[in-house]
Amino acid sequence: MNTTKTHNYLIVFGTPLLLILSVILISRDLLFETNSNALSIGITLDLLFTIPFFYFLLIRKKNIPKTTVIPFFVLGIWVASYSIPKEHQFLLNWIKTWVFPLVEIGVVIFVFHKVRQTLKQYKATTKDKQDFFTALKQTCFDILPKRIATFLAMELAVFYYGFIVWKKRVLKENEFSYHKNSGTISLLVAFIFIIGVETYVIHILLLKWSTIAAWVASVLSMYSSLQIFGFLKSILKRPICIEKQQIQLRYGILSETTININEIESIEITTKDLEFNTETRKLSPLGELESHNILITLKTENTLFGLYGTQKKYKKIAFYIDQKEKFKTTLETLCL
Structure with a gap:
C-alpha cells in the first residue's frame, strides 16, 4: 500500500520535474544558440504554462490540492529567469509584470473566499463563531502544501488583524x-x-x-x-477561552496551544520566577519581557505552536490572565 502510494507520488511530482530538467538541457544545447528567439518563447511557455497544466492533469483525480499548480508556475518563472538569456526574456518579463501579480491577487482572493466559506459552514453547525485565524490555517492547509500554507496563513493573518478588523472584541462567557x-x-x-x-x-x-x-x-x-x-x-x-472541555490558550497569532481539561494536574496562581526548559514553557514568546500569573501543570506532554508552525513540547505552561481568580475558579469547577 505504502509502496503504491510512494510510486504514485514519484510519478505526480517526478514527471513535471523531469520535464523541467529537459527544458533546461534544451536551453544549454547548441541548437538554442541558432534559434534563440523562437526557443526562448517556447521554453517560457512550457515552463510557465504547459508543465503546470500537465501537472494539473496528473493530480486532477487525486487527493492533492489543485493550488499546488501555483508553486510549479513560480518554479517555472525562476528556472526561466536563469535559463533564458536576458536579451530574450521579453515574454518572461511581460508575464512577470502583468500575469504574476494577477496570480498572486487571485491566490489571496481564493484563500479569503475559502475562509469565508469555512466560517459560514462552521456557523451553520454551531452557535459559536469560529476563530478567524483557526479557519484561515485550516483553509490554507486544505488547498496548499504544508510549508507554503503555514507561511501564507501567517502573512494573511498579520494583514487581516492589522488592517481589516477594527471592531472591538466583546468577551463572551468563559x-x-x-x-x-x-x-x-x-x-x-x-x-x-x-x-x-x-x-x-x-x-x-x-x-x-x-x-x-x-x-x-x-x-x-x-x-x-x-x-x-x-x-x-x-x-x-484572540482571547483565551474555555470551551468544550478544552482551554484554547492563545497569545495573538504568535503562539497557541489546546489543553484538554481532564489532562490538567494542577492550576496555580503564581508570579514566582520559573526555570523555563523543555518541560516548562511560557505561552508568550516575549519570555522574560512579560510577566505571568498562572501556571498549569499537565499529566502528559503537550505541544505549543509558535510562529510559522514551530512546535515545542511542554508539561508546564505559564501565562498571564487579567482575571486570574475567575479563570482558576472556572477551571477548578470543570475539573471536578
Whole structure:
C-alpha cells in the first residue's frame, strides 16, 4: 500500500520535474544558440504554462490540492529567469509584470473566499463563531502544501488583524483577556517606535554608502513594524477561552496551544520566577519581557505552536490572565 502510494507520488511530482530538467538541457544545447528567439518563447511557455497544466492533469483525480499548480508556475518563472538569456526574456518579463501579480491577487482572493466559506459552514453547525485565524490555517492547509500554507496563513493573518478588523472584541462567557494589565501592548508599541527611530538613523547612514541598501533596509524595517502591529492587534482579537472541555490558550497569532481539561494536574496562581526548559514553557514568546500569573501543570506532554508552525513540547505552561481568580475558579469547577 505504502509502496503504491510512494510510486504514485514519484510519478505526480517526478514527471513535471523531469520535464523541467529537459527544458533546461534544451536551453544549454547548441541548437538554442541558432534559434534563440523562437526557443526562448517556447521554453517560457512550457515552463510557465504547459508543465503546470500537465501537472494539473496528473493530480486532477487525486487527493492533492489543485493550488499546488501555483508553486510549479513560480518554479517555472525562476528556472526561466536563469535559463533564458536576458536579451530574450521579453515574454518572461511581460508575464512577470502583468500575469504574476494577477496570480498572486487571485491566490489571496481564493484563500479569503475559502475562509469565508469555512466560517459560514462552521456557523451553520454551531452557535459559536469560529476563530478567524483557526479557519484561515485550516483553509490554507486544505488547498496548499504544508510549508507554503503555514507561511501564507501567517502573512494573511498579520494583514487581516492589522488592517481589516477594527471592531472591538466583546468577551463572551468563559473568554479571558491577557493584555490589559500585563503591559504587553505598551511593550509592542515601544518596539514599533524603536524600530521607527532606528530605521531613520540607519537609512541616513546607509545613504552615504548605497541608496539601494538604504531603501532595502528601510523597507525591511517598515515591514517588521507592520508585522508587530498585526501581532499587537491579534492579541486584542484572540482571547483565551474555555470551551468544550478544552482551554484554547492563545497569545495573538504568535503562539497557541489546546489543553484538554481532564489532562490538567494542577492550576496555580503564581508570579514566582520559573526555570523555563523543555518541560516548562511560557505561552508568550516575549519570555522574560512579560510577566505571568498562572501556571498549569499537565499529566502528559503537550505541544505549543509558535510562529510559522514551530512546535515545542511542554508539561508546564505559564501565562498571564487579567482575571486570574475567575479563570482558576472556572477551571477548578470543570475539573471536578
